[in-house]
Amino acid sequence: MAAAPKYPAVLSFEDARHVVEEHALNLRHLGMERVGVLDSSGRVLAEALAADRDFPPFRRAARDGYAVRAADLEQIPAILQVVGEIRAGSSAAEPIDIGPGEAAAIMTGAPAPPGADAVVMVEHATLQGARLQILRGIEAGANIVPLGAEARRGEQLLPSGIRMDHAAIAVAASVGKDHLLVYAKPRVAVLATGDELVGITASPGPNQIRNSNSYSLAAQIHAVGGEPILLPAAPDEPSRLRELIAEGLKADLLLLAGGVSMGKYDLVEQVLTAFSAEFFFTGAHIQPGHPIVFGRCGAGAPAREKPGAAKYFFGLPGNPVSTMVTFELFARVVVEALAGMAPRKLIFLHAKVKTEIKTRTGLRRFLPGVLSGEFEHAEVELVRWQGSGDIAAAARANCYVVVPPDRERIAAGEWVAVLTR
Amino acid sequence: MAAAPKYPAVLSFEDARHVVEEHALNLRHLGMERVGVLDSSGRVLAEALAADRDFPPFRRAARDGYAVRAADLEQIPAILQVVGEIRAGSSAAEPIDIGPGEAAAIMTGAPAPPGADAVVMVEHATLQGARLQILRGIEAGANIVPLGAEARRGEQLLPSGIRMDHAAIAVAASVGKDHLLVYAKPRVAVLATGDELVGITASPGPNQIRNSNSYSLAAQIHAVGGEPILLPAAPDEPSRLRELIAEGLKADLLLLAGGVSMGKYDLVEQVLTAFSAEFFFTGAHIQPGHPIVFGRCGAGAPAREKPGAAKYFFGLPGNPVSTMVTFELFARVVVEALAGMAPRKLIFLHAKVKTEIKTRTGLRRFLPGVLSGEFEHAEVELVRWQGSGDIAAAARANCYVVVPPDRERIAAGEWVAVLTR
Numbered sequence: 001m002a003a004a005p006k007y008p009a010v011l012s013f014e015d016a017r018h019v020v021e022e023h024a025l026n027l028r029h030l031g032m033e034r035v036g037v038l039d040s041s042g043r044v045l046a047e048a049l050a051a052d053r054d055f056p057p058f059r060r061a062a063r064d065g066y067a068v069r070a071a072d073l074e075q076i077p078a079i080l081q082v083v084g085e086i087r088a089g090s091s092a093a094e095p096i097d098i099g100p101g102e103a104a105a106i107m108t109g110a111p112a113p114p115g116a117d118a119v120v121m122v123e124h125a126t127l128q129g130a131r132l133q134i135l136r137g138i139e140a141g142a143n144i145v146p147l148g149a150e151a152r153r154g155e156q157l158l159p160s161g162i163r164m165d166h167a168a169i170a171v172a173a174s175v176g177k178d179h180l181l182v183y184a185k186p187r188v189a190v191l192a193t194g195d196e197l198v199g200i201t202a203s204p205g206p207n208q209i210r211n212s213n214s215y216s217l218a219a220q221i222h223a224v225g226g227e228p229i230l231l232p233a234a235p236d237e238p239s240r241l242r243e244l245i246a247e248g249l250k251a252d253l254l255l256l257a258g259g260v261s262m263g264k265y266d267l268v269e270q271v272l273t274a275f276s277a278e279f280f281f282t283g284a285h286i287q288p289g290h291p292i293v294f295g296r297c298g299a300g301a302p303a304r305e306k307p308g309a310a311k312y313f314f315g316l317p318g319n320p321v322s323t324m325v326t327f328e329l330f331a332r333v334v335v336e337a338l339a340g341m342a343p344r345k346l347i348f349l350h351a352k353v354k355t356e357i358k359t360r361t362g363l364r365r366f367l368p369g370v371l372s373g374e375f376e377h378a379e380v381e382l383v384r385w386q387g388s389g390d391i392a393a394a395a396r397a398n399c400y401v402v403v404p405p406d407r408e409r410i411a412a413g414e415w416v417a418v419l420t421r
Numbered sequence: 422m423a424a425a426p427k428y429p430a431v432l433s434f435e436d437a438r439h440v441v442e443e444h445a446l447n448l449r450h451l452g453m454e455r456v457g458v459l460d461s462s463g464r465v466l467a468e469a470l471a472a473d474r475d476f477p478p479f480r481r482a483a484r485d486g487y488a489v490r491a492a493d494l495e496q497i498p499a500i501l502q503v504v505g506e507i508r509a510g511s512s513a514a515e516p517i518d519i520g521p522g523e524a525a526a527i528m529t530g531a532p533a534p535p536g537a538d539a540v541v542m543v544e545h546a547t548l549q550g551a552r553l554q555i556l557r558g559i560e561a562g563a564n565i566v567p568l569g570a571e572a573r574r575g576e577q578l579l580p581s582g583i584r585m586d587h588a589a590i591a592v593a594a595s596v597g598k599d600h601l602l603v604y605a606k607p608r609v610a611v612l613a614t615g616d617e618l619v620g621i622t623a624s625p626g627p628n629q630i631r632n633s634n635s636y637s638l639a640a641q642i643h644a645v646g647g648e649p650i651l652l653p654a655a656p657d658e659p660s661r662l663r664e665l666i667a668e669g670l671k672a673d674l675l676l677l678a679g680g681v682s683m684g685k686y687d688l689v690e691q692v693l694t695a696f697s698a699e700f701f702f703t704g705a706h707i708q709p710g711h712p713i714v715f716g717r718c719g720a721g722a723p724a725r726e727k728p729g730a731a732k733y734f735f736g737l738p739g740n741p742v743s744t745m746v747t748f749e750l751f752a753r754v755v756v757e758a759l760a761g762m763a764p765r766k767l768i769f770l771h772a773k774v775k776t777e778i779k780t781r782t783g784l785r786r787f788l789p790g791v792l793s794g795e796f797e798h799a800e801v802e803l804v805r806w807q808g809s810g811d812i813a814a815a816a817r818a819n820c821y822v823v824v825p826p827d828r829e830r831i832a833a834g835e836w837v838a839v840l841t842r
Contacts, residue, residue, distance in 0.1 A: 004720060038643075053625075055811075055813065056650075056810060058626070058627060060810060062808045062809075062810070065681040086687075089616030089628060090616065090681070105686060106684075109630075109810065111468075145807045157813045158816055166644070167637065167816040167818070167842070168634050169637055169639075169814065170633040170816070171636035171812050172811045173621045173637070174630070174633040176621055176624075176631060177621060178622050195510030195511065196510025200594045200595075200597055200599050201597060201599050202597075203597075204478070205477065206479060206532075207510060207511065207532050209477075209478065209595070210594055212591040215458060215459065216590055218590075219459065219586065219587035222444075222462060223462065236510070261485050261509070261528040261529045264528060283546070306491065318530065319529065320595075323589060332668045345795040346795065346798060347772075347792050347793075347794060348799060349771060349799055350770060350842070371768050375435065375766075375767060375768070375823075376769050376825070378769060378771070387483050387566060389481060389566060390566075390631040391476075392472075392578045392592055393571065394588040395588040395589045395804035397588070404797070415771070415836065417797035420797025420841075421586055421587075421588070421769070
């Protein structure tokens with residue numbers, strides 16, 4: 001809230017996001033390690049994976065049916081002689097050779113035999129004994145994946161810098177990698193601030209609340225590939241705050257939660273300034289999360305207390321829903337970049353509005369919503385909430401409805417963007 | 422493919438999904454355990470969480486600004502006297518009492534002082550010394566969240582049976598739970614079948630491929646809260662297949678991958694029948710994944726080999742992309758039900774088609790796609806692929822485009838459903 005002149009600006013959501021993405025582009029990973037392929041799920045690949053052979057390694061049947069010579073089906077109905085069966089993995093010493101007028105039963109995934117140039121689907125043929133009747137013609141090449149059509153030996157299948165998911169794990173397994181190089185997880189320090197905070201097992205006094213933000217942030221950091229480091233909550237008092245920020249700046253990224261309200265921010269700002277802080281923005285036109293702060297410590301002139309190289313920090317607003325949303329919108333891409341990923345654009349998919357949405361213009365809003373419906377009939381409606389302090393409403397929601405700043409009403413049945421969790 | 426009369430049917434996608442959901446509804450969890458709150462991420466909550474106090478526990482300021490008596494602003498401009506400052510967490514022995522004509526500076530999250538019934542946003546007031554000028558009126562209650570408005574003490578905040586994510590973890594932390602009861606992870610056996618399969622570190626012969634399906638399934642099972650148990654790949658040979666299926670049926674769910682092609686399925690069927698298998702469906706009108714099989718062993722008449730209670734199994738088609746997609750569409754909801762979750766409807770969000778999609782009618786298709794664009798301008802296009810054996814294409818994709826069975830063309834700019842990963 002403290003809009004001192006040296007602070008650049010309260011930016012639009014899009015501009016704020018782009019500022020973060022630009023900085024994320026220049027971040028480097030923090031080392032590498034080797035893990036078993038199954039332990040790589042969620043980690044970021046630190047080596048390119050190439051095909052160790054042609055894929056497929058043989059002309060692969062794409063359907064159950066009959067391997068034929070397409071030329072034999074120019075006149076239909078055609079009658080062919082079935083001369084054998086080809087099963088996937090069969091290692092017959094003498095492969096069946098399909099001559100004119102011949103066919104072989106073949107299974108999906110099996111190698112097409114020499115001589116055959118198409119596979120007739122089992123549904124399109126009638127077998128009586130070894131006599132196969134086919135009622136429709138076929139093009140040469142139909143239902144056969146050519147050797148090397150998916151990838152040639154040596155061709156790159158996956159670049160480094162992607163997050164490993166089940167499909168990427170299948171690629172690694174298919175090229176024989178049981179261990180993979182992945183980037184080290186960035187250590188992300190979490191520092192909740194505020195005199196009102198007590199530990200989660202404490203009995204809060206009447207004006208106190210439990211520190212839930214450190215826990216939700218830890219879960220979010222972990223989910224996107226970081227290693228959370230939870231610092232004790234900081235009181236609104238300079239010397240202890242300074243100690244804890246110094247501790248946090250030893251990590252690869254520092255997330256402050258809270259301390260961006262009027263009055264409190266002066267204190268956080270003063271302490272950060274002692275660490276040569278630059279501020280890239282001190283707010284974004286969003287709700288929740290308006291007072292989001294993004295900056296970097298220790299990159300400028302030498303400061304009295306400079307714990308190491310330049311470190312980025314976010315000041316995430318301390319209202320719990322604001323903390324959750326601003327992590328997803330801004331901090332996540334920095335955690336991912338430190339984890340070795342190329343910064344990704346934020347993409348919101350859409351659903352139809354179930355119940356009219358009314359709000360005010362001026363801010364881009366991310367409002368807790370619930371998706372319902374089934375299959376392609378997805379609908380979304382807002383949950384009743386009491387604002388960005390309402391953790392229970394956020395937990396009842398399963399997405400955030402993204403309302404553009406120029407809309408004060410979205411009618412039932414309109415498409416609307418949603419940020420999923 | 423073997424449509425023997427005792428097998429019920431090849432179902433539409435929707436019917437097949439509903440059959441699975443009905444069975445999932447009757448599944449029970451497999452026990453409980455206690456975990457630390459941060460270790461609960463991704464687990465399924467086995468206890469309801471209730472508010473241990475009113476939320477908020479005091480009348481909470483929702484904005485930075487000034488706590489006032491709304492009646493004082495009936496005549497504007499109004500001039501008020503600022504009598505103090507209220508910070509979140511302050512434990513002043515004597516709370517400030519706001520009398521007529523008075524105001525107090527207040528921070529977001531701080532308790533509204535006695536006497537005040539609204540908070541004027543800092544942007545709407547001008548302070549000179551202790552003299553506050555306000556140019557617009559306000560309604561009583563504005564920018565104050567009433568005590569207990571989010572939840573009353575004792576009220577349920579989260580039911581059991583939900584998957585813990587960062588927002589649910591924030592709820593747990595806010596009510597003082599540092600440990601939680603969660604349901605046990607179901608053990609899910611994975612049995613890839615086929616003579617063509619070799620281990621991932623082996624050098625495959627010309628007609629062999631590495632078993633990647635066990636690895637992608639393990640990652641998918643793990644991601645949705647199951648404990649994968651990878652069995653050795655089974656050859657197309659009855660006695661070893663019988664041994665391995667018996668082993669798999671000791672787990673809580675058995676996923677067979679492969680063995681649903683023409684010819685091979687006869688063998689798998691014969692072995693499963695010896696375990697009193699019932700088959701609920703043996704195919705769905707989808708691509709990839711058409712020959713998907715869903716059934717249950719050991720619930721019917723006593724069988725020669727019955728390793729325990731009734732166990733569900735899926736026969737997932739062995740083409741790698743089919744295996745991945747059919748897990749998401751069908752097997753996942755059973756893993757989740759065994760993990761204690763209430764079965765969820767499948768919901769596909771939407772994006773705009775970037776490049777015209779052409780296909781054939783008759784099957785619901787789940788085609789590997791790539792989302793691009795930014796913010797609400799999400800677009801999707803198909804990746805070039807060589808069919809459901811093309812693992813590399815699936816890994817280049819980041820979603821599947823869902824094409825209804827009656828569409829053979831979807832124009833650029835149309836909305837289309839996507840299944841995200």
